[in-house]
Amino acid sequence: MAYFRNIKELTHTLYQGQKLLFDMFQKRKTISVKYDDAVETLEGKEDSLKRMIKFGVIIQSGNNLELDGTYQEFFEKILAVNEEISIASVKENIDSLKLNIASYLAADSMRQPQFLRQIRHIFSKINQNTRRNVLDLKRNVEHTYKQEPNFKIKELRLKAFDEKATAIKELITKTETLIDDEAIFFSTVQDIGLKETIAEVKNGLKESAHGLISIKSLIIDYLNRIQYQSRIVKKVRKLKYLRDQLLINEGTDIKNVIENENAVWLEPRTTFSTKVSIDFLRNEDGALELLANVRRKLNKSTAIKNRCASTIDPQYLEEQKETTRAFDHRSLAEAFSAQSDDLFSFIWNYRFAAEVNEEERLVLFLQLASQFYESLRFTDTFAKKGNYEYPLIYPL
Incomplete structure (x- = not known):
């Protein structure tokens, strides 16, 4: 060939x-x-x-x-008409993603953009493949239930689709876990395209997870219907066999059941409501009699009055003040550039005018690293402070 x-x-x-x-x-x-x-x-x-x-x-x-x-x-x-749901490609993409992240951390500054491009590309593939698998799965579930004539084959295929949905959900969870585990890496990498891609992937995975929930409930509903319909078919086939053998009257009480059945009596009573047009109420004399009948039914002998809103509570009219605390990132960056410690140690030990907890200091560290990266020198060395592991970042 x-x-x-x-x-x-x-x-x-x-x-x-x-x-x-x-x-x-x-x-x-x-x-x-x-x-x-x-x-x-x-x-x-x-x-x-x-x-x-x-x-x-x-x-x-x-x-x-x-x-x-x-x-x-x-x-x-x-053309989005495939019947096979492939989940192996998503697993391979997750493994490839881990490999490229490790390669990025081990590469020099000249090769890092190459691995960063691969990471963005793989994330996009994971999002697209997951979305496509969810759409294909829903389409195949509905097509199998509506088009497959054999009840046994229909049931087997729906159960297989249910297992596929579970596998896709596990892969979504693995991808979300990977993003959470590498949160520090994604926050330190100064690439707007990667941040946008990760945000898009998170939203896509969330939508796919919600779609899987509806698909699994749809599969359960279809399986229940199949079991119910299968029981009816078995009973009908048994009755047909007895009829063909001329044993239906002797072997069953179907004649008595049919004679005592009154399906019309069991049907709910159908009622129809007709809405009166606004033009009729405004222009026709008969509308006055109609409104009088309505008022009698509502048991209202007094004239209908317009309902007024209650008085506004005075506390909502009082001027209220809300105080929020904000940090001057520019001043902190200038103070950091005038000393020799790394950025994390500087933020961690900085004496603020008010008390700042560990979480707020960690957020400040990430904000300064992302906003003033052009005036910072990022190194490949990492240090550890309690439960936090961070890269050593120095001023230029």
Whole structure:
């Protein structure tokens, strides 16, 4: 089998056989295409067909032709009609993400942007694959329940989809755990694109998790319906068998049940309500009588008065003051540049006018590192303070 040398050669070959590829993709689940029919579809251009067979786009088995599995999977993914839910790719992306983070930390400043680009790309792939898997899963669940005629196959496939949903949920949890575990790394890396990508991934994973909850509840509902319908079908088949054997009257009490059944009596009473138009109430004399009847039913003998709002409580009109504390980041950065300690030690030991707790000092450390990174010197050395591990950052 030959291989394409570039994208141009691939797209040119696919363009020449687009009519046949469209026809084969439409029939991919039903029948294979005959060689002579394929030549006729291509309007006699047999060279184009031989070229696609040569490069493995189409697989020939005797006189039958089928679309290659790789290209069929590619078309199904692009057109969002694939039935297979692949979760292995997401797991591979998580492992690759861990490898690139470790490589970024070990690389020099010249190669770090390369690994940073890979990290952004992998995060985007995880988000896209997870969203696509959730959409494909929901579509396949609904299609299986509505189109599969065999109750047993329908039940087996729905249970398999339920296991897929559980696996996707576990991968979402692993990705969220990875983001939380590497929070210090993501906060110290000065890349706006990475921060935006992580925020988008978090939102995407949250939406996918909510979608999985609705899918699992849908699967449970469908399985319950299948069991109920299956019991009814079994009873009907048993009754049909007894009828065919002329044993239905002797072997069952169906005649008495039907005679005593009054399904119409069990139906709820249907009521209809008609809303009166505003024009009728304004212009017709009959509206006065109608309103009088309504008032009698409501048992109101007095005229209807407009309801006034209660008096506003005076406390809501009093001027209130709220005091918030803010730090002067510029002054802190200038004070830091005038000394020799690292940034974390400087913030940790700085004497503020008011009391500042550990969490607020940690937030200040991250804010100064991100806002004034151009005037800071980041090192590959890490230090530890209690439960916090931090990079050593010095002024330029």
